[in-house]
Ligand SMILES: NC(=O)c1ccc[n+]([C@@H]2O[C@H](COP(=O)([O-])OP(=O)(O)OC[C@H]3O[C@@H](n4cnc5c(N)ncnc54)[C@H](O)[C@@H]3O)[C@@H](O)[C@H]2O)c1
């Protein structure tokens with residue numbers, strides 16, 4: 651490809667100080683890859699990065715900073731995790747989501763095109779599918795997001811598709827299903843100011859930070875009445891990014907790929923696993939449905955299986971739950987992993 655940087659070039663990880671990005675940084679560094687992180691530390695933490703990781707503190711929409719970072723560090727691939735992620739927040743502040751997720755991604759893609767960076771890996775989401783009628787959800791399922799978060803991500807997928815048709819740029823958009831768990835070695839995990847994800851909330855309940863957990867509805871048309879999701883371990887997801895990197899470095903074509911295991915668990919099944927792992931009952935009660943929750947989301951995984959050289963290593967619910975609980979306990983004990991990202995925030 652004209653002007654494309656060489657295979658051994660450094661990977662720029664935007665949002666690398668966040669939950670999923672920090673696991674990607676670990677996966678890359680564990681394989682000896684050179685990494686630079688660009689993060690504004692709005693929700694990320696410097697302490698999520700392994701020692702010695704270069705952090706450029708700044709905004710992913712700052713084109714001058716991007717051009718300088720690309721040139722200074724010899725960037726050959728961008729992994730783009732930076733963004734805003736809370737679905738109900740996106741309903742209240744849609745324009746903030748379009749700015750941070752879509753407008754700034756436009757600046758980043760444009761900066762890549764201008765600098766001749768030909769490989770791009772993007773954090774997309776199952777939220778692009780909205781309320782699909784059939785399971786499993788394969789990548790040909792029509793995209794019909796039902797909230798600004800999903801729309802903001804889908805628009806970035808479209809920008810990548812159209813840019814790849816016009817410029818020497820190839821990309822992999824990974825549509826994550828429900829990401830959970832923590833690094834098996836305890837080096838990173840999820841830190842949320844306001845937790846919304848089921849397994850994180852369960853871990854906070856187990857550790858006494860919450861009195862009880864609410865199940866959002868048990869009258870869905872699912873086997874036990876609670877919603878079904880496809881939970882993927884964050885370290886397996888990080889490995890999928892490394893596999894996508896290898897795919898692009900080997901000259902592979904642009905792809906849009908679901909990231910899940912193709913197996914669903916209900917809310918009740920997840921909570922039963924939490925109780926099994928801890929050996930204690932979890933205080934919980936049934937509450938009303940949460941607006942916008944699809945009854946069941948399970949990934950079709952045939953395409954990722956045949957496209958990437960990716961073998962999940964942590965594909966069972968017990969491992970996911972146990973690692974999330976271990977991380978939550980570490981967070982409570984070790985103040986340094988919770989350290990505020992910068993004095994101003
Ligand atoms: N967590 C999930 O379940 C999930 C599911 C599907 C997709 N995703 C996507 O994965 C990506 C990472 O999510 P996460 O769960 O790790 O969230 P996170 O909030 O932990 O990480 C996001 C990171 O991006 C940084 N950031 C945000 N805006 C920025 C900006 N303008 N400039 C520079 N840095 C910025 C934050 O400081 C943070 O470190 C997001 O793009 C998200 O949409 C997450």
Ligand SMILES: O=c1ccn([C@@H]2O[C@H](COP(=O)(O)OP(=O)(O)O[C@H]3O[C@H](CO)[C@H](O)[C@H](O)[C@H]3O)[C@@H](O)[C@H]2O)c(=O)[nH]1
Pocket residue numbers: 735737775776777826827828829846847848849851863864865866867877878879917940943947
């Ligand atoms: O306290 C809680 C929290 C969650 N749930 C339920 O647990 C399931 C999973 O909810 P999460 O909030 O953990 O995850 P979502 O499925 O809502 O959302 C995830 O998947 C989406 C794609 O569909 C997006 O990618 C989004 O960013 C990501 O968080 C849902 O049925 C939800 O109603 C509860 O019952 N109680």
